[in-house]
Amino acid sequence: MNKKLRLGKRLGRVWGIRFGLILFIGGIIISSPFLQETVHANDGTKSRAAKDILVQNQEPVIPASEIQKLIDQAEEGSHLQLKSGVYRGSLKISKTIQLSGGNQVILQSEGDTPLLTLTGDGIQVEGIQFLDNRTNVETATIQVTGKQNSLRNLTIHTFGTGIALRQSTNNHIVDTQVLGRQTEKPVAGAINEERTPGKKGNGIDLFESSNNQVAGNLVTNMFDGIYVENSHNNMLTKNEITDSRYGIHIMFSENNQLMHNKGDRNVTGAMLMGSDGSIVADNRFTKQTENVNSQGILLYDVQRTQILRNHVEGNRVGLYVETSEKNYFTENQVLQNFIGLQLIESKNNNWEHNQFIGNVSPAQAKDSADNQMSYNYWDTAQVVDVDGDGTSDITYPINPFFIEVTDQVEAFQIFFQSPGMALLESMFEDHEGTFLRDTSPVAQPNDLTQSESNSQVWIVFGISLIFLAVSTSIIYIMGVRRK
Amino acid sequence: MQAIQIAKREVRIGFRNPWAYSFLALFSVFSLALLLIQAQAYMDGYTHTTGAMLTLILYLLPLMTILLGSFSITTEKEEGSWQLLSTYPLSTSSFLVGKYLGLALVLLVIISFGYGLSGVVGLLFGKSFSLSVLLFFFMFSLLLVLLFLGIAIWIGTLCQNRWQALTVGVSVWFLFILAWPTLLIAILGWLPYPFIKPAVQLLTILNPAELVRIFMVVKMGGGSIFGPEYYQWVTWLKGGLGTSMFYLFCLLWVSLMMVSAILVWERRRYRG
Structure with missing residues (x-):
């Protein structure tokens, strides 16, 4: 009788352990698909x-x-x-x-x-x-x-x-689709690399053509979606560009307006170079992380341009600004980019009321003094709001150490967010006051609903319970309980 | 089969040992802290918050693993239980493999208790982990524990007592976790430019903390933070082949650690 009881106990223990192990292994197997990154399907x-x-x-x-x-x-x-x-x-x-x-x-x-x-x-x-x-x-x-x-x-x-416009003015290009037939993927080379002859062309190409309206067009799988060179006062509105290199590419052209355009999966949403006095407003450039050189909006040698209410999400760099001056950035949403804002050799630009949320690195600046930043929201900033006016009483300095290290040796980029790197970075404080800083960061983000998927709550609860139950029973059965 | 017996013994000793419970308590508090940090995140996917959480885990878990593992082995030497065990017909390999398996189970229990607790607590307070985040961190912790346990066994093999193990363990942890980028940047900066990248890659593979971190970041969809230099690496690692190669490499890494530890241990056992 005694023997039987002991056998039963023993069996129970053995099965308890096996059951536990099976649950563990099951959990790991279940987890594997969630670890795969979701791939966005083409919209067809x-x-x-x-x-x-x-x-x-x-x-x-x-x-x-x-x-x-x-x-x-x-x-x-x-x-x-x-x-x-x-x-x-x-x-x-x-x-x-x-x-x-x-x-x-x-x-x-x-x-x-x-x-x-x-x-x-x-x-x-x-x-x-x-x-x-x-x-x-x-x-x-x-x-x-x-x-x-x-x-x-x-x-x-x-x-x-x-479509190519040559010395052609006051035209309207409306509700037109340009679909590229080349199969190769868009590649990003160096900034502003020329296109190779015989390869993909541009969707809509303006050269020395001013006062045109390009509206509501769809461009897919081209070199540059809309290319504008030496062409002034054009209106580019409500166009949608996908799977191309640059969505909208403006070269040496003044006073153009880019409004309400959309770009998905391009290497760069909008690229402006050597172009002054433009307005870039209400555009959305998203999902460009697939490419390691991708940017939401890229400004190179641009002056007096207004960048308003744009939404750049999921790019490698949200806003990339190089050798540009006197531009005004306001109310842009810079979300979930790897680097929210990258500022190189640029000065006298003004940033106000932008939101930098979910970026891996909110901003990096190099050789860029005299930029004014205030009233932006940074989810990475430490905010102290004693007087309760909604803005922080302390400034938010942005450490350029990492970008300087990687600028010299690109291979060191592998240390991005490595725990030791955070330590090293914190040793380089802003003693000379040359860091880019937001003088009064805002304490709370503007109308942003927290993304939460409630449907999974019970699964999470279940898995957590299993974790808890299995671990406690292992502790008890295999450790604490005496024979 | 002997290894299984040793492993069972290890688990039993493990959970009658105050060390395991202090780490259990520490890790539970820690995972609750992770939950609080996660609750501040506004976005899904790989973000600054995720990075910060990875950093926290990387600070704690390898140290915990190294200490628990190496102490367990040096204790056997100090308290004479190894001397007793070695009079039995017990092979060194079953002893060490059993130790590894037992300790792995102890650590697995600690991390699953921690995440389980914070998952349940989180739900009670209405601020739960999302499913992918929970499993992602669990997987990340598991991989770290398994790889660092190999190092811990090594440290236990080399050291005579717990004091030595503590010194060596903390040094290894400091080298792999804290000093790693500083050292590499300082030393590799002297190399001719074309050699820097291969050197960084090779050394990264040799550091389990960095390797697991990079793999997990890539899997979380954040691979492009490593910049254009590592584009091919990242795409490869993200694909099926890269992933299986990564797991294979982890297995190889642990086996290599174990085999070499066993050889050293055997040498000492029979030659004194």
Whole structure:
């Protein structure tokens, strides 16, 4: 009897331990998928559009010269409604006419000429799909040199550049899609690297073209989404650029306005270089962390530009500012970037009422004295608000030690947030007062709801309980209990 | 099978030892502190807060593991129980492997108690860990414990008594955790530039704390903080092959530690 009891006890203990181990192993196995990083699925706009084209491709192909004939015969100011179908060849328009395809017209390339060339003024083109099969060509699918033209509701599939404006003013490019057909991924080289000939082109490319409006367009898988060079006073609004190198790229162009644009998964959301007096407002540049060189908004040699209410989230660097002066940054949301703000050789810039939240490193500054920062919210700042006015009574200094170390030897970047690095960094205090600092950081963030997933609470509770129960029973059964 | 007996004995001794309970208490307080820090985070994914929490774990857990592990072995020498055990037909390898397994279970119990407690407490106060964070930290702690336990066994093998083990253990901890970047930056700065990166990479692989930290940061989706220099490394580590290679490497690392400790121990056992 006694023996049996002991056996039973023993069995119970053995099974207790096994059960515990099984639970542990189970827990680890369950945990493994959560440790995988979530990959954001492409939203599929690209493939859908390409499919449309392929389906209709099986229709008989009509030479584009038939349309060209109609254009040549048409009188100034007339409206040509094209018969639906697939055409092949290229079109040239030099007089003021309106050309509509009703979304049922596909124009395919033939030879090396651009699919559509607009040399006249006041031309309106709408509702046509362009399938550009040319590779390794210098001209764009649509070349525009005239003025006051309007391109509306077009779809362009191209291996090179979509729409090129050359010395062309007061045009409207609206609700148009430019979809890149090259398969290679966007690569970031050095800042402002030239594009390789024969590779991806730009979605919409403006050169010496001013006062144009580019609005509501979608550009995917191109080199630069919208490229603007030596072109002034253009309005770029509500465009969406994905999977390209730079979303919007402004070079040596003044007084342009970039408003309400969106960029996802580009190397850099918006890049401004050598350009003054622009307004960059209400844009959203997100999910660019996949690329190690990615930035939300990049300013290089830029003066007197206003950066307002932009939302840069999940980039490697949220705001990157180099050799730039007298710019004004306000009410931007800089969220979950690896480096919120990187400031290099820049001075007299002003930052107010921005929010830096969830960034791994909120800001790094190098050789940048005389920048004014105040009333920003930093989730990393130590805030002491004795007088209760909502702003901190102590300043928030930003230590440049790490960026200086890695600037000399990039390989040392591996120590980012290493525990020893934090210690080393804290030894280099701001004795000379040269650190970038927020003079009065705000104590509370503005209307930001804490992201919390309540659905998991019970799973967490369950797992915690299992952890607790198993560990206590192991302590008791294997350790404390006497035989 | 002998190893299992030793492991059971180790767990029994472990949980009758005030050391284990003081670490248990310390780690529980500590994981509650982690919970409080986590509650301040506004975002999911890898953030500054996550980094700060990793740093805290890296301060505590390796030290705890090294002390608990090396003390357990040197105690056997000091108190003469090893001398007694060695009169039995017990192989050195089963002894050390048993020690390793037993200690691993003790430490596993400590960390799961800590996280379990803070998970439950967190829910009671309405500020819980998210599931991924809980499992992420559990995994991170587990890996750290398993790797540093290998070092602890080594220290226990080399040292004669607990005082020696304490000195050596704290030095190793200081080297791997605190002084690591400072030393590397100071020393490698003298190398010609092209040699710096390979040297940093090689040394990083040899430091389990850094290796696990980098792996976990990459898995949490924060790999690009290491900059363009390590882009390929990060993508590789994130993929299936890199991940399995990492686990394989951990296994190899522990086995290497154990095998060499066993060899040294054998030499001392039979040659005095």
